[in-house]
Amino acid sequence: MNTYHAALWSDSSSSSDDDTRYSGVLACFGQRNLIATMPDRLDVLTGSCVQIPCSFDIHDPHNTFNSTILPSGVWIKGNPYFGGRPDRVIFNSSETVNRYQGKITGNMFQKNCTTVFFNVTTSYSDIYFFRIENGPFLATDPDKSVNIVVSDLPSSPIITVSGEVKEGTPVSLNCSAVAPCPEHPPELTWTLPTQFTPENQLQENSDQTKSVLSTVTFTPSYLHHEKNITCTAVYPVGTSNKRAEHNMMLNVSFSPKDTLASISPADSASVGSCVNLTCSSTANPPVTNFTWFKISGGKRTQVASGQSYTLNVTSGNGELYYCEARNSHGCGKSNEVQLAIKGHEEPVNPKVFEIVGKTLGLIFLFSLIVFFAWRRRTSRLPSGFDMTDRSQGLVGMNSPVGTVCSNQATVGRGNQEPPLNNLDGL
Numbered sequence: 001m002n003t004y005h006a007a008l009w010s011d012s013s014s015s016s017d018d019d020t021r022y023s024g025v026l027a028c029f030g031q032r033n034l035i036a037t038m039p040d041r042l043d044v045l046t047g048s049c050v051q052i053p054c055s056f057d058i059h060d061p062h063n064t065f066n067s068t069i070l071p072s073g074v075w076i077k078g079n080p081y082f083g084g085r086p087d088r089v090i091f092n093s094s095e096t097v098n099r100y101q102g103k104i105t106g107n108m109f110q111k112n113c114t115t116v117f118f119n120v121t122t123s124y125s126d127i128y129f130f131r132i133e134n135g136p137f138l139a140t141d142p143d144k145s146v147n148i149v150v151s152d153l154p155s156s157p158i159i160t161v162s163g164e165v166k167e168g169t170p171v172s173l174n175c176s177a178v179a180p181c182p183e184h185p186p187e188l189t190w191t192l193p194t195q196f197t198p199e200n201q202l203q204e205n206s207d208q209t210k211s212v213l214s215t216v217t218f219t220p221s222y223l224h225h226e227k228n229i230t231c232t233a234v235y236p237v238g239t240s241n242k243r244a245e246h247n248m249m250l251n252v253s254f255s256p257k258d259t260l261a262s263i264s265p266a267d268s269a270s271v272g273s274c275v276n277l278t279c280s281s282t283a284n285p286p287v288t289n290f291t292w293f294k295i296s297g298g299k300r301t302q303v304a305s306g307q308s309y310t311l312n313v314t315s316g317n318g319e320l321y322y323c324e325a326r327n328s329h330g331c332g333k334s335n336e337v338q339l340a341i342k343g344h345e346e347p348v349n350p351k352v353f354e355i356v357g358k359t360l361g362l363i364f365l366f367s368l369i370v371f372f373a374w375r376r377r378t379s380r381l382p383s384g385f386d387m388t389d390r391s392q393g394l395v396g397m398n399s400p401v402g403t404v405c406s407n408q409a410t411v412g413r414g415n416q417e418p419p420l421n422n423l424d425g426l
Contacts, residue, residue, distance in 0.1 A: 033059045034139035036113070036130040039207040041147045042180055043155050044120050047237045049181040052146055053208030054106065054113035054130060058137075065137040073104050073113050074131035080142040091115070094133070100124075114208075116183075125150045154178075154244040157188065157233045165220050166329070167254035172217045175231035175246070179210040184236045188214035191230040193250075194221075222254035225284055255330025256283040261323045261337050268340035269313045275339060277309040279323035281332050287325040295320040295336065313341060 035057045044050040058065050065071075072094040082088040090099040093108070101119060106112030113130060127147050131140040157177035165171050173192075179185040185202055196216045203213050214231065232245040259281040269275050279290045292304040296319040303309070303321075320336045 032141060032143060033061075033137075034130075034132050034141045035059065036141040036144045038130065038144060038146045039209050041149065042209065043178060044124070044148060044150045044180045045154055045235055045237055045242060046120060046122060046150055046152050048120055048235070049116055049118045049183060050120050050124075050148060051105075051180065051182055051210070052115045052117075052128070052148075054115060055208075056111050056113055056130065056132065056141070058111075058132070058139075060137060064135065066135050067109075069134055071108050071132050071134035071137075073108060073115065074133060074140075075100070075115065076129045076131060076140065077126050080129040080131075080140045080145075090128075091117075092133075120148075120150055122150045122152075124148055152242075154186070154233060154235050154242050156244045156246045157186075157231050159229070159231050159246050159248045165250060165252050167220055167222050167252055170217055170219050172215055173229065175214045175216075175233075177212050177231075177233035177244075179212050182210045185210070185212050186233040186235045188212055189232045189234070190214065190216055191228075191232070192216065192218070193224050193227040193229070194218050220250065220252045222252060222257050222282075222284075224250050225252040225254065226250065251284070253284050253329055256281040256287055256325035256327060256332030258282050259323065259325045259332035259334040261321065261334040263337050263339065268342045270342045271313055273313050275311050275313060277311060277321055277323070277337070279307050279309075279325060279334060281325035281334075283325065283327045283329075283332070285327055285329075287327050289326045291324045291326070293322055293324070295322070311339070313339070 037055045038052060042050055042052065072092060074089060074093070075091040076082050077088050077090045079085070079088060087099070091102055092098060093104045100117050102115055102117035104113060104115045106114035117124070125148060127145040129140060129142065129145050132138070155178060157175050160174045160176070162172040162174065173190075175188050175190065177186045177188055179202065182202065188198070188200055190196060190198055196218050198214050198216050200212060200214045203211060205211055212233075227250050228247055229250060230245055230247050232243055235242045235244075259279065262278050262280070264276045264278065277292065279292070281287050281290075287307075290305065290307045291302060292306075292309045294301045294303045309321075309323075320338050322336045323334045325332045325334075
């Protein structure tokens with residue numbers, strides 16, 4: 001007869017021998033002849049398996065534990081005192097058939113009682129106690145139990161950050177998800193606003209439970225500030241998957257960026273009026289100090305502190321102004337702005353005079369080239385060609401048909417005979 005069955009029977013029997021054996025079990029409860037070590041709680045998925053890390057020590061003042069005989073491991077549900085409730089015993093390693101399908105995977109000779117239960121259902125949710133049966137040695141640890149919590153959805157993974165997330169400094173993000181069934185651990189994936197290469201590993205925790213750890217290392221930018229990151233755990237259960245995720249917003253520390261100086265009113269101001277200069281910047285942590293500078297004659301002068309700077313307009317104004325924003329991580333410089341004053345002509349940039357001078361010089365040089373080309377052409381006309389001939393020649397050039405006709409008429413009159421009336425006079 002199995003020893004735990006004998007204990008059950010002795011609970012309702014008057015047999016002195018069995019009562020003694022059972023009373024010895026009760027005595028073990030008070031003296032803790034068995035000291036079990038296991039996690040306080042295990043979260044398990046419906047349809048999956050659960051591994052209970054377990055080890056034990058023996059306190060055997062009567063030397064009844066036989067180390068040469070393989071001890072039996074017994075799991076009791078709900079209450080360690082199972083005398084009137086045989087159904088509380090859900091597993092005994094010495095039995096071939098048990099209420100819970102499972103096996104002790106640890107080496108009992110080495111006092112390792114790690115146990116795996118398969119095909120977990122919601123009815124498994126309860127506390128469990130461990131018992132040793134080894135010949136005459138019978139002992140249960142009533143002061144240590146494991147709480148198994150079964151649910152249809154997995155618990156969310158946990159994201160942790162190693163150190164401060166600072167712009168330009170590499171940082172590691174860790175995502176951890178419990179693996180109550182190490183035979184089918186979850187797969188972890190990341191969603192990040194940058195490129196990355198994850199490193200995943202199955203690790204053992206301090207209470208000997210298992211978890212999957214995924215680590216991502218990257219160098220953040222200020223553009224990653226307040227961006228969401230996600231770690232997703234996918235658990236294989238049977239032919240389907242169950243998933244859970246953890247979202248977190250990145251908090252990136254960075255020096256002032258996009259620092260901008262502006263003038264109000266933006267149009268030109270009258271002498272005697274006031275204008276307001278404002279400095280804006282994006283930084284994390286926020287800007288702690290704004291400083292205003294004036295550039296005059298190529299020299300920089302600090303003129304004010306604070307995000308806003310009010311300036312009284314005088315005829316001498318018109319210099320360049322800019323601001324600097326500073327936090328604990330650095331400084332950011334703004335653009336340069338210039339105050340425009342009504343009725344006050346701004347000095348012309350010397351480069352304008354240089355450009356205009358070069359342009360006029362080129363025009364003058366081109367005119368000289370054209371003039372000398374024309375003079376050279378007119379100086380090549382034939383000698384003895386007076387102004388009248390030049391005029392006629394020019395006319396002939398412009399009207400060649402008329403010139404030919406005129407010459408032809410002159411030649412015709414020279415070849416004719418004298419008129420008859422002239423001959424008569426001779």
